[in-house]
Amino acid sequence: MAGKGTKIFRDPIHGNIRIFPFELNIIGLKIFQRLRCLKQTPSVAYVFHSANHTRFEHSIGALHVSEMYARNLDIIDPEKELLRLCALLHDIGHGVFSHQYDVTVYREIYPEAEHGHDKHRMKIIREYLPEILLNTYDEAELERSIKLSGLGKYLTSSVDETIRTIMNKIAEILESEGEVFYNLIHGPFGCDRMDFIKRDSYFSGTCHYGGFPLDRFILFSSIRDDGNGNKILCYSSKILDDILLLLINRFQMFKNVYFHKTCRALDLMLQQILRYSMEPLNLVERTVNLEEFEKLNDNSLFYEILFCFQDSGELKEAHKLIDRILRRDLYKTVIDEAELPTQEQIKKYTASGFLKMLAENRKAALKKLYEKEEGDxxxxLFIDTPYEIRMNPLQELLKSNIDIYDETEKIPKKYNEIERERSFKTLNVESFNIYRLYTLSDTEREKLISYARSIMKRKKPKIDTQI
Structure with a gap:
């Protein structure tokens, strides 16, 4: 039975999800409702036809997983509610076409940020949410919601001050990489990843790639002392096999779904649409202005370009690309290769830098051979180098400051210690990297394919890795 002021959301992945009053206040805002119009995986639905789920459903699902963690770890209010709100708001900064906005528009706004939507999230949480909550609801309702949601500890005589305090605490958690609460949200087994793998695999029709046992990760999680007086998130040594299964599930989702060659062709086209429309549609300015940002979503941008555009250069190109997508006339693969860079190559160039260099060399060689033989x-050609997929549990856990709790010795240990002691060898593959070359259509592909095969038979281009 739902408590006073709460509602139950029915979810295909988790069943009934309880939502508390202050969370409902946030969900009712336009800045949050826009997530209904941001697909979780914008390109995947063109290959896996039922993958039309959105960032809205995922955010509700992540909130539910955070509640599961809080109950198992005996986290009580107000900290529990702060954790739930972090999960609810973790994707609030995503732009049009999700991650494609990061490498285009957000790259202009936050050039140093790896994920621009995370930076924008902080701006929304700290600056915009307090303002629009107070403009949308009367103070008495907000005060009541705050009390009923377990946040009464933060109430002061000023509701404005109370909400800003709550939002600052949420932002601090989401910025505290390596800390326990951060890892419960964004860690390798955090509620974000746990929900999106389950949800994306379900809606993509690849449920077998979401087969890891979520309940065991929750049940065998704990918060321990690291020996230096610091709290650390741990997972029991009893679920070592489950950790491997999750990493394999994630790998298969990236390899077969997210990085499917046709999905990535769509991603390239969506990136180009954003680049072509960025200046004529003032996307940078409209993103910085949060009142304008909440009007931007996947549907609105397509509509704006298709029906409101003027017959000008860049916008006309964006219009052509959307028209091609609607006809499913997509870019075609010419070269599709996987590569595992050496440690020397990674040290000098990074994995992604090396892949881009290799792809540029292949592109130049193919172009040179074609023009020599055809005289035309x-x-x-378009290069795609999706980001690195990490496969080694040690890489994942060390980066996130997460330990394995040895159930025999009753102490936290690093993953590699457990691996050595138990002769428990995991995956040798440290990362998985793909690079591809695309061209405009089947006609161009037919012109290029024989030359591409010839290029690929050659010895790989030599790239200097000396430091």
Whole structure:
């Protein structure tokens, strides 16, 4: 039975999800409702036809997983409610076409940020949410919601001050990488990843890639002392096999779904649409202005370009790309290769830098061979180097400051210690990297494919890795 002021959301992944009053206040805001119009995986639905779920459903699901963690770890209010709110708001900063906005528009706004949506999230939480909550609801309702949601500890004589305090605490958690609460949200087994793998695999029709036992990760999680007086998130040595299963599930989702060659063709086209429309549609300015940002979503941008555009250069190109997507006339693969860079190559270039260099070399060689043999200009080629997929549990856990709790010795240990002591060898593959070359259509692909095969038979281009 739902408590006073709460509602039950029915979810295909987790069943009934309880939502508390202050969370409902936030969910009712336009800045949150826009997540209904941001697909979780914008390109995947063109290959896996039922993958039309959104960031809205995922945010509700992540909130539910955070509640499961809080109950198992005996986290009580107000900290429990802060954790739930962090999960609810963790994707609030995503832009049009999700991660494609990060590498285009957000790259202009936050050039130093790896994930611009995380930076924008902080701006929304700290600056915008307090303002619009107070403008949307009367103070008495907000005060009541805060009390009923377990946040009464933060109430002062000023509701404005109370809400700003709560939002600052949420932002602090989401910025505290390596800390326990951060890892419960964004860690390798945090509620974000746990929900999106389950949800994306379900809606993509690949449920077998979401087969890891979520309940065991929750049940065998604990908060321990690291021996230096610091709290650390641990997972029991009893679930070592489950950890491997989750990493394999994640790997298969990236390899077969997110990085599917046709999905990535769509991603390239969506990136180009954003680049073509960025200046004529003032996307940078409209993103910085949060009142304008809440009007931007996947649907609105398509509509704006299709029906409101003027017949000008860049916007006309964006219009052509959308028209091609709607006809499912997508870019075609010419070269599709996986590569495992050596440690020397990673040290000098980084994995992604090395892959881009290799792809540029392949592109140049293909262009040169085609123009030499055909005596004509080479068709357009586009490079795609999806980001690195980490496969080694040690890489994942060390980066996140998460330990394995040895159930025999009753102490936290690093993953590699457990691995050595038990002769428990995991995956040898440290990362998985793909690079591809695309061209505009089947016609261009047919022109290029024989030359591409010839290029790929050659010895790999030599790239200097000396430091």
């Amino acid at each position: 200009e080479c068709p357009r």
